[in-house]
Amino acid sequence: MDVIGPSKRRRLLLTGLVAAVAAPAVLTRPSFAQPKGATPSEKAPEKPGEEVTPPEDLMREHGVLDRVLMLYEAGMRMYGANEDFDPSLMTQSAGIVRDFIHDYHEKSEEQHVFPRFKAAGKMTDLVGTLERQHEAGRKVTETVLRLAPSGRSNADDRRQLVAAMQSFITMYRPHAAREDTELFPKLKDVVSAHEYDAMAEDFEKKEHELFGADGFEKMTARVAALEQQMGIFDLNQFTPR
Template sequence: MEFDWKRRNLLWQCSVVGLGFTGLDFTIVAKDAPDKSEEKEPEVTATEDLMREHGVIRRALLLYYELVPKLRKDVAGVDASALKQTAQLFRTFGEDYHERMLEEQHIFPLIRKQGPELQGYSDVLTAQHNRGREITDYILAVSNGPRISVAHAEPLARTLESFVLMYENHAAREDTIVFPAWKKNFSNKQLDEISDQFEDIEHKMFGRDGFEEAEKKISRIEGDLGFSDLGQFTPPRPPEI
């Protein structure tokens, strides 16, 4: 029995030593190969920054959406100034900064090289950017006066509906397909450097934190239009079956 115990103890020690050497060898091999999971994640990655900017853009789209029935029921009651401010924010933050400076210069050129499907997305998304700018020009033009004219009410309502539908689909594809595909090209360290680069672009364009300022502006417009209370958008219970 004593011999068996000693033998088992010896075998156990050998197995531990063997595992120790195996672990050592594995560690050496692992260190030789790059492992993204071991790299430090930046506080706000470039993709997170792009998606939170989409949040501001989507809040502008929701304001457009809420104004559509008002244009059809009581165009005189539509706040033309608030509509114009929303379009101006969409132009400066959404189109001039987010689309032109980030997506069109840094995102789309790279994903175009990642296969025909992503190249197709890049083409369509760019075309939608251009169409969106035409529509923003139109919104700014019809909201330039103190009121929205009756003649513009229905055409503007239809334009806003199509604009919102396009951009909701547009942003959803970018968040779930384009941005993740683009992110795969970089290590965490490289993404950290790109995040700094995006921040530099933001500061050059706005002279301050562009996202924070844009969020404050959209919050103020929501308040002016009576949409700041998130709870008002909670739907009633569904009908009983």
């Protein structure tokens, strides 16, 4: 019996303990809990639970961002080939960037992450650049949302739209990569253990306020639906032949 908690702070209860509560006479482990033929002494040590840490939380949200960048790239290819497709797919993609990335993910960084590095006097140049890129990104997203409805029918709007999406991709790929590899791994060095735990709680609380329970899962489902409509959902198509 698997018990999964809220969207981000998933607490994986020990299967043996759960089974003991549900059916005291039968204590079993799922097949993945120990290797075949393992003796009791060879079983993996049991852990009371695991949580999604603030850096892990932010990094997986970058995964949502990168999937939207792929939607942008697919749209740019279609515009370049003059293919007929629903322009609302680009509007919806940019809407996810606005709602989930700018208004939630980046706000979390600006309110909880960046100030800690500034207070510690560490990586301040990088933080300043990241903040400026957030502001620039919001302006580009406004442009995409404004031009997407007419991008299929108006050549000049299409040119500006493609340029805006390309500039967004060009900035955010290195932006997210630098955060993932340089900033986030150092977060634990500039906060106390209590602040670190509280930050995770703050992230989850805000996500629930904005998107309801399982907000991350709902957002990834929205992205997947757009990928299917844009014809880029099947991962096999990206494998070199």
